[in-house]
Amino acid sequence: MTTVSHLECSGTGKTYPAGQAINLSPDGWPILVRYDLDKARDGWNRDWISSGPSNMWRYAPVLPVSKPSNIVTLGEGMTALVRTNTLGAALGAKDLWVKDEGLNPTASFKARGLSCAISMCKELSITKIAIPSAGNAASASAAYAAAAGIECHIFMPKDVPHSNFIECKSFGAHVTLVDGLISDCAKIVADRNQEEGWFEVSTLKEPYRIEGKKTMGYELAEQLQWRLPDVILYPTGGGVGLIGMWKAFEEMEALGWIAKGKRPKMISVQAEGCQPIVRAFNEGAERSTFYENAQTVSSGLRVPKPLGDFLVLRAVRESGGTAIAIPDDEALADGIELAKMEGMFAAPEGAACVSAVRRLLKGGFLNPEEKIVIYNTGAGLKYLEAYSPLFPR
Numbered sequence: 001m002t003t004v005s006h007l008e009c010s011g012t013g014k015t016y017p018a019g020q021a022i023n024l025s026p027d028g029w030p031i032l033v034r035y036d037l038d039k040a041r042d043g044w045n046r047d048w049i050s051s052g053p054s055n056m057w058r059y060a061p062v063l064p065v066s067k068p069s070n071i072v073t074l075g076e077g078m079t080a081l082v083r084t085n086t087l088g089a090a091l092g093a094k095d096l097w098v099k100d101e102g103l104n105p106t107a108s109f110k111a112r113g114l115s116c117a118i119s120m121c122k123e124l125s126i127t128k129i130a131i132p133s134a135g136n137a138a139s140a141s142a143a144y145a146a147a148a149g150i151e152c153h154i155f156m157p158k159d160v161p162h163s164n165f166i167e168c169k170s171f172g173a174h175v176t177l178v179d180g181l182i183s184d185c186a187k188i189v190a191d192r193n194q195e196e197g198w199f200e201v202s203t204l205k206e207p208y209r210i211e212g213k214k215t216m217g218y219e220l221a222e223q224l225q226w227r228l229p230d231v232i233l234y235p236t237g238g239g240v241g242l243i244g245m246w247k248a249f250e251e252m253e254a255l256g257w258i259a260k261g262k263r264p265k266m267i268s269v270q271a272e273g274c275q276p277i278v279r280a281f282n283e284g285a286e287r288s289t290f291y292e293n294a295q296t297v298s299s300g301l302r303v304p305k306p307l308g309d310f311l312v313l314r315a316v317r318e319s320g321g322t323a324i325a326i327p328d329d330e331a332l333a334d335g336i337e338l339a340k341m342e343g344m345f346a347a348p349e350g351a352a353c354v355s356a357v358r359r360l361l362k363g364g365f366l367n368p369e370e371k372i373v374i375y376n377t378g379a380g381l382k383y384l385e386a387y388s389p390l391f392p393r
């Protein structure tokens with residue numbers, strides 16, 4: 001079971017006891033979960049993993065839940081990693097892969113984060129949660145809360161994809177549509193959670209969602225026989241998947257599961273209409289600034305000021321990666337290319353990574369021989385409004 005040792009403030013390094021319901025640190029920074037990785041290395045072997053459950057809980061020793069009966073699972077994780085021969089050839093990439101996170105419960109990788117966070121809520125006897133969401137996190141929290149019998153309060157922008165709204169209502173969540181962005185939704189939750197007795201599960205405002213998301217990194221290593229690719233492209237909203245994978249690589253190095261110093265270049269892909277990370281990266285800044293008038297059909301990327309921006313920027317820079325913004329029309333067109341050539345219908349967030357590969361190969365940042373992995377973070381079927389204009393009937 002878990003080898004969790006303590007919680008740690010990402011800003012000050014101060015430590016706190018594990019196993020508690022906690023939001024930001026008293027100093028105002030995200031809190032990260034730490035493990036006794038020496039103990040994990042002695043008592044656990046990567047060769048045993050394939051005989052574990054066929055979901056992300058096969059990595060339970062590096063997840064925070066201490067009692068197996070508290071795990072709330074809908075079969076998240078163990079998604080397909082598909083080699084794209086036709087698309088790769090068309091783009092000029094000889095070794096291009098797509099990790100299809102659209103195959104998760106509720107059709108996005110958000111299932112991983114919420115499976116972990118809701119399991120921790122169960123373990124900590126939390127009965128009511130609230131979440132501000134750009135869309136898919138709402139669907140996933142509604143689903144896992146339903147499975148756990150936890151009351152779920154959702155705040156999301158009123159122009160969220162219809163699929164997210166219908167899903168949340170179907171799962172019995174209390175849904176409020178807000179005339180604004182995820183940042184406005186976050187303000188409402190922050191103002192009301194005290195009096196309502198909600199535990200807030202916004203990413204990085206609690207320590208457990210990122211732990212679920214990091215399993216994308218463990219799983220990729222396992223699927224590639226413990227050799228990481230040269231390049232990872234990740235569509236970045238809050239950037240927590242990217243930070244999570246970077247944390248997973250650090251942990252796997254400490255576990256002796258992967259070679260040290262051979263991490264992939266991490267490429268943060270954003271939408272042209274909302275690119276705070278790209279702007280900060282290009283300016284050499286440590287933090288992003290609020291991106292005014294954020295607009296994109298990639299609802300998961302519509303995060304004008306990511307809370308963990310400094311961690312995203314640090315990981316991208318340390319990895320020798322870069323950050324790039326893609327216009328929506330280009331992302332949607334490449335979503336159709338991917339669908340036609342490979343039979344995978346991607347969310348526009350994932351599709352933007354196809355455009356990014358093409359641009360970065362053309363510009364010489366990537367080379368055709370590299371092993372490149374695109375994260376398609378969600379299913380295209382959730383974005384019918386975005387794709388519909390391409391197919392008038």
Ligand SMILES: *Cc1c(COP(=O)(O)O)cnc(C)c1O
Nearest residue numbers: 136237238239240241300377378
């Ligand atoms: C939430 C979301 C993202 C962004 O994820 P972060 O890890 O918060 O950057 C990307 N794509 C989809 C489909 C999403 O739902």
